[in-house]
Amino acid sequence: MNNSTKKTNVRWLVVAVLFFITVINYADRATISLAGPAIAKELKMDSIAMGYIFSAFGWAYVIFQLPGGYFLDRFGSKKVYAYSIFFWSLFTLFQGFVGFLAGATAIMTLFALRFMVGVAEAPSFPANSRIVAAWFPASERGTASAIFNSAQYAATVFFAPLMGWLIHNFGWHYVFTVMGVIGILFTLVWNKLIHNPKDHPMINKAEIDYIAQGGGLVDIDQSKKDICTQQGADIQCETGQAKKDSSQGEGPKLQYIKELLKNRMMVGIYVAQYCINAITYFFITWFPVYLVQARGMTILKAGFAASVPAIFGFLGGILGGLLSDFLLKKGYSLTVARKVPIVLGMLLSMSMLACNYVDVHWMIIAIMGLAFFGKGLGALGWAVNSDTAPKQIAGLSGGLLNTCGNLSSITTPIAIGYIIQSTGSFNGALIYVVLHAFIAIVSYLFVVGEIKRVELK
Numbered sequence: 281m282n283n284s285t286k287k288t289n290v291r292w293l294v295v296a297v298l299f300f301i302t303v304i305n306y307a308d309r310a311t312i313s314l315a316g317p318a319i320a321k322e323l324k325m326d327s328i329a330m331g332y333i334f335s336a337f338g339w340a341y342v343i344f345q346l347p348g349g350y351f352l353d354r355f356g357s358k359k360v361y362a363y364s365i366f367f368w369s370l371f372t373l374f375q376g377f378v379g380f381l382a383g384a385t386a387i388m389t390l391f392a393l394r395f396m397v398g399v400a401e402a403p404s405f406p407a408n409s410r411i412v413a414a415w416f417p418a419s420e421r422g423t424a425s426a427i428f429n430s431a432q433y434a435a436t437v438f439f440a441p442l443m444g445w446l447i448h449n450f451g452w453h454y455v456f457t458v459m460g461v462i463g464i465l466f467t468l469v470w471n472k473l474i475h476n477p478k479d480h481p482m483i484n485k486a487e488i489d490y491i492a493q494g495g496g497l498v499d500i501d502q503s504k505k506d507i508c509t510q511q512g513a514d515i516q517c518e519t520g521q522a523k524k525d526s527s528q529g530e531g532p533k534l535q536y537i538k539e540l541l542k543n544r545m546m547v548g549i550y551v552a553q554y555c556i557n558a559i560t561y562f563f564i565t566w567f568p569v570y571l572v573q574a575r576g577m578t579i580l581k582a583g584f585a586a587s588v589p590a591i592f593g594f595l596g597g598i599l600g601g602l603l604s605d606f607l608l609k610k611g612y613s614l615t616v617a618r619k620v621p622i623v624l625g626m627l628l629s630m631s632m633l634a635c636n637y638v639d640v641h642w643m644i645i646a647i648m649g650l651a652f653f654g655k656g657l658g659a660l661g662w663a664v665n666s667d668t669a670p671k672q673i674a675g676l677s678g679g680l681l682n683t684c685g686n687l688s689s690i691t692t693p694i695a696i697g698y699i700i701q702s703t704g705s706f707n708g709a710l711i712y713v714v715l716h717a718f719i720a721i722v723s724y725l726f727v728v729g730e731i732k733r734v735e736l737k
Contacts (some may be wrong), residue, residue, distance in 0.1 A: 287486035291415040294480075295424045297473050298408050301365060302431035304463050305404050308372045308397060309337060309562040311459055314443045315452035317572050322379070322452075323386055331697020335566040336391045338689025340398030345686065346537070348403030349679020352410055359408045366467045368400035368550060373460025376453040405662065406678030413666045414477055417494020419608055422617070425663035426601020433562060433593030433656055436586055440568075444583020455481030497671055534664050536673050536736055540680055542565055543734060552622070553661045554687035555720035559629055560659075561692040562713045563589075563652065566706075574706045575644060585645055592649040594657025601695065604660055615731045618664050619724050625658020626717040633714045636707045647680040658720070661685065670736045677734075688716070 312319070320330050351360050375393045378386050407697040408428045416424045439459070446454045474480070477488055477496070534669060540546045567589075571582040600621040607617035632651035635644050661681065669677035692713075 284349075285486060286484075287490055288484045290480055290483040290487060291420075291424070293482070294411065294415050294474065295427050297677060298411060298428040298503060299431050299434070301361075301466060301470060302404070302408065302428045303435045303438060304365075304459070304466055305368070305401060306435035307443075307727065308368060308459050308463060309401070310435060310440070311372065311375070311443065311455050312337075312394065313565050314440060314570045314586075315447060315455050315563075316451040316569050318447055319390070323383075323390075325387065327389070327697045327701040328694075329697075330569070331694045332361055333387070333391055333394065334693030334697070335690045336394035337398040337401075337684060338561070338693070340395040341402050341689055342398075342683055342686050344399050344402035344487045345406070345679040345683035346676065347679075349406045349673075349676040349682075352403055352407055352679075353673060356476070357386050357407045357411050357414075358476070362470055364400050364403050364407070365470055367464060368397050368404075369463025369467070370398060371396040371460075372463065374456075374458055376456035376460070377515055379451075379453045382438065383595045402682075404677075405682050406676075409633035409662045409665045409669070409678040409681075411474075412662070413669065414497050415491060416666075417491055417496050418614075418667065419494055419605060421666045422604035422608065422663045423601040425660065426599075426604075428599050429601075429659050429662055430594045430597025430656060432659075433566070433590040433597060433652065436564075436590030437594060440583045440587045440590065442583075444581075447583075448578075468530070516580060536676065537672065537680060539736055540557060540677060540734065545728050545731065547735065548723045548729070549661065549664055549668065550681060551725040551727065552720040553681055554688050555716035555723070556626070556655070556659060556661060557685040558716040559651075559655045559713055560690040561689050562696065562709070563655075564602065565592075565693045566696050566709065567648075570706050570709075575641060577641070585641070588645050589648040589652040593652035593656040594663040596625065596628075596653035597659055598656075599658040600660055601663065603657075604663065613730075614667060615729075618660055618667070618731055619728070622658040622660050622724050623721050625654040625656070626721045628654025628657065629717045630654075630714045632710055636710055651657075655717075664731060665686075667731055668733055670734045 287700060316330055316334070319325070319333075325333070348360070348364075366464050371393050375390065375397075379392070380392045381389055409425070412421055412424045412428070442458075443455045446458060476498070477483060477491060568582050568586050571577045571585055577585060604617045604620050607620060608614060629651045631654065632648055636645070662678075665678055665681050695712060696709040699712060700706060
């Protein structure tokens, strides 16, 4: 550990790594959306069948949120996340071989592989939130959380044109192969650059003190074999001792979930997260299909067109975190600082309803750009989780948030599939998405109340 007096800034390197792995995470989720029209044609699937294929990821992702959060609290973020990255990338790669199968066998195999991607990705966002809680003081968590959360839009910006080009020139199978290999290689980067705050070889005591004094949970993953104690200006470590920190000593207890579910503030946050994620899952599942089927774009053009709203979503995501932390530093309460960007963002996201009344391609993309700018601006659920999660179960709390939030990864693709199949139009689908934005606003304004850290009994 570097003990020089000038404060290092390793925490920003850590959040940069979180950003890039989350880009890969969301790109792997979105592979199926751009490949969807070609897959549906080759495997002869209708809108309802595609809705269920899109939802396969969500079933597993939701089911394994709490186990993923438990493993994070039990074994630490670095190790669990490394396994997560490797296996979700491996299952993504395997999807490229589904084309060698036929009929129901191909469809069931594709569903199973999408399901396994969901299993492997389950710990990812709870781990992101947990790492931010450990590495950042409260005054910087909004920005840090916004950076990794904005990666969901950056994934489309970076990879949608590439995926569209691959599908157009080589076929849909290559999208999965390329993305799987990229993720497997990034596992090496993760293991090299990510460590617990007190174990990182590039950090110094000044930065650790800065994080800790600002409310960062720097001991959250402290090794049970290497216990660091501060003596004078140095940090010395003793080996072979069990950690005495009360939060780690208690360990993750599943019965704490009941306390969170009885807390009105947390319930309001969970409901809002479900609604906000419904917008996300429209974007990463049906949106490219909407551009192809409802607006008559080619897959190649849709790949580039989908990246435009994603750019605005990315900018909105960064601005939401900066605005929230700016308000906090100006003396506004944590409650005001978090709620203002969320409510404003959801109001802007409701603008996508206007797409039902226009037919010009550039206007549709512009409206969707505004809507996803708003979605990005209001996507502060993970910052709120870092502010509210009990320190004993930071991973488990994040898992519960993601469980509730990602129920929409199941319901949204399926519901939209049925809406399209029954009406023959995407108009009802956009109304469905906009209603979720409205409910998120109501939840934060009238249910959540004051935002503060939960103290377990």
